[in-house]
Amino acid sequence: EAQVTQNPRYLITVTGKKLTVTCSQNMNHEYMSWYRQDPGLGLRQIYYSMNVEVTDKGDVPEGYKVSRKEKRNFPLILESPSPNQTSLYFCASRGGISTDTQYFGPGTRLTVL
Amino acid sequence: AQSVAQPEDQVNVAEGNPLTVKCTYSVSGNPYLFWYVQYPNRGLQFLLKYITGDNLVKGSYGFEAEFNKSQTSFHLKKPSALVSDSALYFCAVRDFTGGGNKLTFGTGTQLKVEL
Numbered sequence: 499e500a501q502v503t504q505n506p507r508y509l510i511t512v513t514g515k516k517l518t519v520t521c522s523q524n525m526n527h528e529y530m531s532w533y534r535q536d537p538g539l540g541l542r543q544i545y546y547s548m549n550v551e552v553t554d555k556g557d558v559p560e561g562y563k564v565s566r567k568e569k570r571n572f573p574l575i576l577e578s579p580s581p582n583q584t585s586l587y588f589c590a591s592r593g594g595i596s597t598d599t600q601y602f603g604p605g606t607r608l609t610v611l
Numbered sequence: 612a613q614s615v616a617q618p619e620d621q622v623n624v625a626e627g628n629p630l631t632v633k634c635t636y637s638v639s640g641n642p643y644l645f646w647y648v649q650y651p652n653r654g655l656q657f658l659l660k661y662i663t664g665d666n667l668v669k670g671s672y673g674f675e676a677e678f679n680k681s682q683t684s685f686h687l688k689k690p691s692a693l694v695s696d697s698a699l700y701f702c703a704v705r706d707f708t709g710g711g712n713k714l715t716f717g718t719g720t721q722l723k724v725e726l
Binding site: 502531533538539540541542543546556588590598599600601602603604605 | 718
């Protein structure tokens with residue numbers, strides 16, 4: 499089954515404790531991205547990757563890092579989480595620049611105390 | 612930059628009645644427009660898209676959307692609503708500005724279909 503998976507689905511942590519949210523897709527997609535969803539703000543892009551070893555900032559990259567060492571994986575790293583990063587996070591992938599439909603993971607709800 | 616606006620935070624409809632979820636856009640050039648739906652505790656699912664061609668686009672689950680260039684709108688519609696259509700709906704536009712390649716989303720509209 500074609501899918502985007504994220505882990506963990508729920509995470510409660512404390513300020514300053516480094517964490518990683520994993521994202522994996524099994525569709526051999528080139529393009530992957532991370533979004534955060536906040537009430538009244540919709541989804542905002544954090545980072546995206548056009549292919550392996552090619553990443554770039556989205557609209558709200560501060561406080562986040564990403565890496566793309568393999569085509570299928572695109573982890574989101576919070577080196578020193580802060581309470582304003584409490585949010586619902588989605589990973590998404592798309593086949594390539596000429597394709598339009600994005601496939602979303604189930605989401606990771608992060609709470610930073 | 613490209614943007615979309617969803618003027619209604621919530622839309623309430625009785626089951627069996629037609630529904631409309633509104634979206635307006637602001638883009639330079641030709642718009643690439645999308646509708647996604649989010650069910651509780653789930654990721655977003657693609658419903659339909661407008662790239663070019665017919666102004667009436669048909670999508671999944673009986674939904675359709677009407678592209679109106681003069682009104683810069685892309686409203687989502689369904690002739691007969693179901694309780695199972697209750698979900699959060701997002702309008703989005705493909706944004707190529709700054710060399711990027713992303714979807715810019717509206718703030719979402721909560722659709723509630725009641726018996």
